[in-house]
Amino acid sequence: MTAIDVRNLSIDLGYGLAKKRILGDVCFSVEAGESFGLVGESGSGKSTILRCIARLLNVWEGDIQLEGRSVTDMPFVEYCRAVQMVFQDPYGSLHPRQSIRTALQEPLRIHRMDRQLERMERALIDVGLDPAFLSRFPHELSGGQRQRVAIARALILEPRILLLDEPTSALDVSVQAEVLNLLADLRAKRNLTYLFVSHDLAVIDHMCERLAVMQHGRVVEVMSRDVLATGQAKDPYARELIQASLEYDQAV
Amino acid sequence: MAAQSLDMQDVAMNGTRSNPNSAFRRLLAVIRELLGNPSSGFGLVVITILVLTAIVAPLIAPYDPNVIDLGNTLKPPSAEHWFGTDELGRDIMSRIIYGTRISLTIITIVSVIVGPIGLLVGTTAGYFGGWYDTIMMRITDIFLSFPSLILSLAFVAALGAGLENAIIAIGLTTWPPIARLARAETLTFRGADYIWASRMQGASSLRIIIKSIMPMCLPSVLVRITLSMATVILTAAGLGFLGLGAQPPLPEWGAMIATGRRYMLDNWWLVAFPGGAILLVSLAFNLLGDGLRDALDPKQR
Numbered sequence: 171m172t173a174i175d176v177r178n179l180s181i182d183l184g185y186g187l188a189k190k191r192i193l194g195d196v197c198f199s200v201e202a203g204e205s206f207g208l209v210g211e212s213g214s215g216k217s218t219i220l221r222c223i224a225r226l227l228n229v230w231e232g233d234i235q236l237e238g239r240s241v242t243d244m245p246f247v248e249y250c251r252a253v254q255m256v257f258q259d260p261y262g263s264l265h266p267r268q269s270i271r272t273a274l275q276e277p278l279r280i281h282r283m284d285r286q287l288e289r290m291e292r293a294l295i296d297v298g299l300d301p302a303f304l305s306r307f308p309h310e311l312s313g314g315q316r317q318r319v320a321i322a323r324a325l326i327l328e329p330r331i332l333l334l335d336e337p338t339s340a341l342d343v344s345v346q347a348e349v350l351n352l353l354a355d356l357r358a359k360r361n362l363t364y365l366f367v368s369h370d371l372a373v374i375d376h377m378c379e380r381l382a383v384m385q386h387g388r389v390v391e392v393m394s395r396d397v398l399a400t401g402q403a404k405d406p407y408a409r410e411l412i413q414a415s416l417e418y419d420q421a422v
Numbered sequence: 423m424a425a426q427s428l429d430m431q432d433v434a435m436n437g438t439r440s441n442p443n444s445a446f447r448r449l450l451a452v453i454r455e456l457l458g459n460p461s462s463g464f465g466l467v468v469i470t471i472l473v474l475t476a477i478v479a480p481l482i483a484p485y486d487p488n489v490i491d492l493g494n495t496l497k498p499p500s501a502e503h504w505f506g507t508d509e510l511g512r513d514i515m516s517r518i519i520y521g522t523r524i525s526l527t528i529i530t531i532v533s534v535i536v537g538p539i540g541l542l543v544g545t546t547a548g549y550f551g552g553w554y555d556t557i558m559m560r561i562t563d564i565f566l567s568f569p570s571l572i573l574s575l576a577f578v579a580a581l582g583a584g585l586e587n588a589i590i591a592i593g594l595t596t597w598p599p600i601a602r603l604a605r606a607e608t609l610t611f612r613g614a615d616y617i618w619a620s621r622m623q624g625a626s627s628l629r630i631i632i633k634s635i636m637p638m639c640l641p642s643v644l645v646r647i648t649l650s651m652a653t654v655i656l657t658a659a660g661l662g663f664l665g666l667g668a669q670p671p672l673p674e675w676g677a678m679i680a681t682g683r684r685y686m687l688d689n690w691w692l693v694a695f696p697g698g699a700i701l702l703v704s705l706a707f708n709l710l711g712d713g714l715r716d717a718l719d720p721k722q723r
Contacts, residue, residue, distance in 0.1 A: 250623055264616055267638060268637075277624070281624060
């Protein structure tokens with residue numbers, strides 16, 4: 171089954187001569203249980219696509235289908251249970267004046283779910299944190315711990331699709347690996363579908379089976395992970411990007 | 423592995439850090455910080471004394487504030503009458519002590535009316551934006567474009583003189599700056615990731631405003647209300663002075679100055695003591711507001 175199906179997604183801003191194309195006819199689809207990467211340089215529109223799917227942006231044209239239903243037709247409550255998002259900046263994605271307990275309990279209250287304490291403790295254990303963290307505030311946590319809490323919060327509604335907007339780019343390299351492994355484990359355990367945005371090809375290579383390379387708001391090529399190792403991309407820009415990434419890794 | 427050992431450490435630390443009454447402890451920390459700074463400490467002490475005086479006024483006032491003693495008029499400060507007596511022989515000290523009750527009533531009612539209105543108008547305008555924001559902010563602009571004393575004069579003139587109407591008039595002129603402030607604060611948070619996150623979790627706009635945005639605006643609104651209390655006291659005194667606020671038998675400080683004005687040249691104490699009380703209390707609120715801003719603003723830590 172297709173989990174995410176994006177067809178001809180476009181965004182134009184401005185009118186007349188000042189009209190500027192932000193996203194142009196983006197098409198790709200993600201199978202259920204698959205992890206799909208979106209790579210490209212800064213400003214190529216990766217996060218914008220994610221925000222369209224997350225319904226945080228509403229001025230797009232085209233069609234986005236989740237599990238065979240158009241996002242705009244889905245009742246919002248049902249949508250929330252199907253899709254959640256993990257944000258890039260763990261320092262900005264948790265409310266600074268809410269304890270972890272409040273952050274995790276809010277979605278449960280909104281959706282009137284049962285066994286709230288049990289679910290909250292379970293969610294923290296699943297991301298490798300002690301349930302005692304419930305009484306803490308975000309400023310008492312490290313960056314990696316905050317991102318774990320953000321993942322716990324996204325998963326507490328038991329979504330089937332997780333949108334990940336560079337979830338590790340704000341973290342230290344050693345913590346990055348832990349969070350990536352955690353995400354990989356969670357996907358295997360819960361059979362989640364990931365849409366993973368990153369500009370780091372090594373991260374995408376580690377996390378995703380397939381990926382789309384983006385440039386200037388367009389998808390230039392959709393390829394499988396194997397292509398990253400061989401460098402045999404069809405599109406010249408994609409080839410250049412992969413080559414640059416390989417050279418960078420060697421230099422480091 | 424590294425993560426596990428780190429987490430273990432954190433768990434160990436967390437065991438000693440269970441805080442059931444963290445709100446209370448936070449309040450104590452704020453008070454300690456306020457007392458640590460001489461100027462805000464002075465403000466806090468003066469306001470605490472003001473509140474205590476208002477509560478125990480009948481016990482500490484040496485005379486009844488409304489008893490007229492025509493054989494004892496316009497007496498200068500002495501051992502029997504520390505602050506002297508006024509033109510009807512009433513003890514000025516007792517009147518000032520009972521006056522704290524009126525001042526506190528005005529302050530409390532005004533902040534209870536003004537805080538929620540300003541917060542609600544400001545946060546909704548900032549959060550929803552668009553035409554709602556435009557309408558709300560134009561209304562706010564209309565209120566802001568008049569000097570507050572003139573506007574309250576107009577309201578009192580329309581509603582009729584009296585303490586209750588003065589309070590309503592002051593309330594109507596005090597909420598716009600708070601609404602502006604709350605709106606500005608809201609605009610800085612409304613694009614934050616945690617607001618997007620709670621919207622994605624299905625939170626309604628009302629829920630986001632009450633649970634996520636209002637707690638963020640509260641500290642600065644609190645500071646702003648404290649600072650505007652000085653203006654409220656001055657406006658109340660001004661209205662009392664002009665004869666539109668508290669009416670004569672009531673020992674309101676502004677009204678006391680108004681009646682003392684006629685005897686001011688020969689009997690300075692009629693005006694000096696109520697004037698000093700107004701000065702002291704409005705100064706204390708200003709200093710306390712400044713101190714609160716430093717204590718509550720997380721950006722300065």
